Amino acid sequence: xxxxxxxxxxxxxxxxxxxxxxxxxxxxxxxxxxxxxxxxxxxxxxxxxxxxxxxxxxxxxxxxxxxxxxxxxxxxxxxxxxxxxxxxxxxxxxxxxxxxxxxxxxxxxxxxxxxxxxxxxxxxxxxxxxxxxxxxxxxxxxxxxxxxxxxxxxxxxxxxxxxxxxxxxxxxxxxxxxxxxxxxxxxxxxxxxxxxxxxxxxxxxxxxxxxxxxxxxxxxxxxxxxxxxxxxxxxxxxxxxxxxxxxxxxxxxxxxxxxxxxxxxxxxxxxxxxxxxxxxxxxxxx
Amino acid sequence: xxxxxxxxxxxxxxxxxxxxxxxxxxxxxxxxxxxxxxxxxxxxxxxxxxxxxxxxxxxxxxxxxxxxxxxxxxxxxxxxxxxxxxxxxxxxxxxxxxxxxxxxxxxxxxxxxxxxxxxxxxxxxxxxxxxxxxxxxxxxxxxxxxxxxxxxxxxxxxxxxxxxxxxxxxxxxxxxxxxxxxxxxxxxxxxxxxxxxxxxxxxxxxxxxxxxxxxxxxxxxxxxxxxxxxxxxxxxxxxxxxxxxxxxxxxxxxxxxxxxxxxxxxxxxxxxxxxxxxxxxxxxxxxxxxxxxxxxxxxxxxxxxxxxxxxxxxxxxxxxxxxxxxxxxxxx
Numbered sequence: 001x002x003x004x005x006x007x008x009x010x011x012x013x014x015x016x017x018x019x020x021x022x023x024x025x026x027x028x029x030x031x032x033x034x035x036x037x038x039x040x041x042x043x044x045x046x047x048x049x050x051x052x053x054x055x056x057x058x059x060x061x062x063x064x065x066x067x068x069x070x071x072x073x074x075x076x077x078x079x080x081x082x083x084x085x086x087x088x089x090x091x092x093x094x095x096x097x098x099x100x101x102x103x104x105x106x107x108x109x110x111x112x113x114x115x116x117x118x119x120x121x122x123x124x125x126x127x128x129x130x131x132x133x134x135x136x137x138x139x140x141x142x143x144x145x146x147x148x149x150x151x152x153x154x155x156x157x158x159x160x161x162x163x164x165x166x167x168x169x170x171x172x173x174x175x176x177x178x179x180x181x182x183x184x185x186x187x188x189x190x191x192x193x194x195x196x197x198x199x200x201x202x203x204x205x206x207x208x209x210x211x212x213x214x215x216x217x218x219x220x221x222x223x224x225x226x227x228x229x230x231x232x233x234x235x236x237x238x239x240x241x242x243x244x245x246x247x248x249x250x251x252x253x254x255x256x257x258x259x260x261x262x263x264x265x266x267x268x269x270x271x272x273x274x275x276x277x278x279x280x281x282x283x284x285x286x
Numbered sequence: 287x288x289x290x291x292x293x294x295x296x297x298x299x300x301x302x303x304x305x306x307x308x309x310x311x312x313x314x315x316x317x318x319x320x321x322x323x324x325x326x327x328x329x330x331x332x333x334x335x336x337x338x339x340x341x342x343x344x345x346x347x348x349x350x351x352x353x354x355x356x357x358x359x360x361x362x363x364x365x366x367x368x369x370x371x372x373x374x375x376x377x378x379x380x381x382x383x384x385x386x387x388x389x390x391x392x393x394x395x396x397x398x399x400x401x402x403x404x405x406x407x408x409x410x411x412x413x414x415x416x417x418x419x420x421x422x423x424x425x426x427x428x429x430x431x432x433x434x435x436x437x438x439x440x441x442x443x444x445x446x447x448x449x450x451x452x453x454x455x456x457x458x459x460x461x462x463x464x465x466x467x468x469x470x471x472x473x474x475x476x477x478x479x480x481x482x483x484x485x486x487x488x489x490x491x492x493x494x495x496x497x498x499x500x501x502x503x504x505x506x507x508x509x510x511x512x513x514x515x516x517x518x519x520x521x522x523x524x525x526x527x528x529x530x531x532x533x534x535x536x537x538x539x540x541x542x543x544x545x546x547x548x549x550x551x552x553x554x555x556x557x558x559x560x561x562x563x564x565x566x567x568x569x570x571x572x573x574x575x576x577x578x579x580x581x582x583x584x585x586x587x588x589x590x591x592x593x594x595x596x597x598x599x600x601x602x603x604x605x606x607x608x609x610x611x612x613x614x615x616x617x618x
Contacts, residue, residue: 014287014312015463017359017431024356024387032386039378040371115369116379118336119426122363123386125335125352285337 029124029133037137042106047142050099051149054092058153061091062160069164084168085161086154086176087247093150093180094240100142100184101208104191107138109201118286127281131196135189135274142188147181172249175260179246183263187212187239190270196277212239242266287312287465288333288434293342295328295489302328304489305342310467312433315460317480317497318469321577325489326469327365330438334363346434358387361434362427368419372412376403376422379411380429389430397425416443424455434465441475453479473573477501487577504572509545511538512561513552522555523548537561 037043062085108131111117124130154176158168168176191208198204219234235241236256242265244252251258257265288310295303303325310316320326331337333344335351346354346361354360370379380394398404401421406414411422420440427435437456441449456479460466470476476483476497483500485493493500513519516536523530523540528548531539540548545564552559 014465015433017433019359019389019393019431021356021359022388028386028388032382035378035382035385036371036374039375039382040373042373110371110373114371115366116371118331118334118365119369119383120386121336122334122365123358123383125354125357283338286331 024124026129026133029129030137032124033130033133033137037107037141040106040110042110043103043141046099046103046106047145050096051145053095053099054089054146054149054153056092057095058089058092059156059160062088062157066161066164069161073164083166083248084172085157085165086168086172087244088157088161089150089153089176089180090240090244090247092153093184093243096146096149096184097187097212097239097243098209100146100188101191101212102205103142104138104188105195105201105204105208107134107192107195109195109199109204112199113201121286128278131278131281135192138192139185139189143181143185145181146184147178150180151177171259172247175246179260179263180243183243183246183266186263186266186270190266190273193270193274193277196281197273216240237265287347288467289345289348290329290333291343291345293329293332293344294340295325295332295337296340302489303332303339306486306489306491307342308484308491308494310434310465310484311482312465313460313463314481315456315466315468315479316482316484317476318467318484318486319473319476319573320469320471320486320492321574322471324471324486324577326471326486327438328489329486330363330365330436330467330469333436334361334365356387356389356430358383358389358430358432360430360432361436362430362432363436363438364420364423364427364440365438366423370411370419370422370426373410375408376411376414376425377407379422380426383426384429387430393429393431397428400428401425417445417448420444420448420452424452432464435459435467437466437468439469439471441470441472449475473570474568477569485573485576492576500572501569504576505566505569506541507564507566509540509543509548510561510563510565511540511548511552511559512536513538513557513559515557518555519552519557519559522551522557526551539565 065088108117111120120130121127154168154173158165191204194208195201195204198207215234215238219231219238222228222231222234232254236253241253242257242262245256245258246260246262248258290309291307293303293306294301306325306329318326318329328337332339333346333351335344344351351357351361374382376398377394380397381391383389384391384394395404395407398407401424403418403421403425406418411419414422420443424437424440427437435456437452440452440456444452456466456468460481468476468479480497483493483495483497484491495503510533511519513536516538520530520538523538528540528543531541533539545562549559549562552562
């Protein structure tokens with residue numbers, strides 16, 4: 001078995017792998033990425049915490065609102081509110097966004113942090129395929145988990161507050177469940193794209209959380225008249241405002257987007273950043 | 287078979303790899319040697335299509351890396367031991383690689399067994415020692431049972447048993463007809479493993495030669511003698527035309543003689559010998575001399591075969607060789 005050193009012996013044949021070779025495709029990359037995402041603890045942690053926050057905040061806020069409404073109705077005041085109970089889902093969605101952002105960034109940036117990315121790209125030199133597989137697996141996982149959780153929360157909220165709130169329409173139901181799930185999953189996908197560009201977990205998470213929260217905070221302190229238009233814009237298009245808009249039929253802020261529109265805006269932004277991530281990943285040294 | 291042609295990589299104004307051309311042939315262990323920062327890892331990354339060359343090409347069995355259908359079945363690489371996600375178990379780290387190249391899951395167990403990591407297969411790889419990490423990296427390289435294997439500094443940080451294991455593994459893999467390409471900055475390590483040697487310095491090719499030729503051309507052999515009758519021995523040797531060098535600690539060194547000849551001479555003259563041994567100057571030193579002046583050697587990078595760096599023949603001033611660790615015994 002062992003060839004003596006210092007005596008180069010040309011082997012009579014070159015070794016050929018006994019494992020049959022076919023052309024690998026996206027399906028193989030998807031299987032690989034699914035194994036990756038399910039086999040690290042950060043996935044379980046971020047999604048677990050997200051589910052808890054969505055349930056606890058969504059139901060807690062609904063319960064408090066129901067209690068105070070009932071207290072008021074006993075005083076003989078008007079009990080019915082115009083909005084449906086589904087809008088309370090927003091309060092769980094905001095902290096859930098932070099969990100999704102973290103998971104989205106880690107899905108790719110942790111590979112850069114550990115050096116795993118070199119092993120990954122050696123196994124699959126088609127970098128576009130790797131990123132596509134990561135994006136698809138991540139999006140489907142987060143979309144499914146958040147939609148199911150949001151649906152549970154929505155059903156519970158209607159049960160708690162429903163008798164004193166408006167009956168939700170079919171479109172409202174859809175937006176509060178699949179819509180909320182898609183919005184969070186897209187936000188995570190944007191984080192994944194940003195993680196690909198920045199290649200550093202902490203850096204990309206910081207940028208994304210800044211993007212999530214800073215516009216509102218900055219707008220809050222724009223007291224000057226001269227900055228009014230900027231403030232208006234920030235309040236209308238900040239991600240939390242967009243989440244609220246997702247739950248309402250009418251624009252909640254000025255004449256900004258409402259209904260499904262916030263989802264389309266986020267989808268557009270994500271597509272652009274993801275496109276940049278594809279381009280840069282393909283041209284850059286690893 | 288890996289072929290490099292005019293491979294060049296520049297980072298800004300710094301040229302890391304400079305018109306490198308050579309071939310790595312199957313069936314032998316090819317050592318890729320150079321001091322730290324010579325461009326070994328950059329070259330290997332370009333071979334694997336991780337870094338884009340500024341110019342030049344790398345072909346693996348005539349194909350560009352990107353055109354390999356399922357690359358792990360052609361080429362396995364150990365780049366750095368920790369290139370795995372620490373939070374994932376050894377098994378899952380290998381499984382996700384296997385899936386991306388449609389390698390049967392059973393193979394994961396096989397390679398873990400081969401490198402001796404089966405007992406810790408379900409443990410997170412971040413708890414692994416350096417040696418275990420290297421083994422896991424080697425397992426990932428072997429996953430597709432590939433024809434070509436590339437190892438970047440595989441013995442770094444390993445204990446003697448691990449080093450021994452890797453040496454034998456590489457030789458066994460080469461004997462099966464595989465192409466083995468292994469980088470190191472340690473000449474002594476290469477001397478024990480490699481059949482063929484490619485030396486680079488500052489990104490340029492300095493030597494592309496068989497190990498045997500390299501040793502023959504770059505090592506000075508001499509005989510070491512120790513005797514209680516040192517003066518008499520010296521006179522006898524001088525009288526027979528040998529050049530004797532005093533090496534300290536009462537030992538004498540003689541160039542250009544065999545132990546047989548000197549032993550017989552001592553017996554004829556009734557000189558008692560306490561030591562008579564053939565010595566070989568360290569290859570490490572030959573290698574260091576070759577790479578130290580790397581800048582001066584232009585134009586030797588383009589000749590693919592038989593390019594012989596006109597490196598200085600080994601030859602420190604006589605008598606300077608008193609370091610007991612520098613020479614290695616020929617029989618070792």
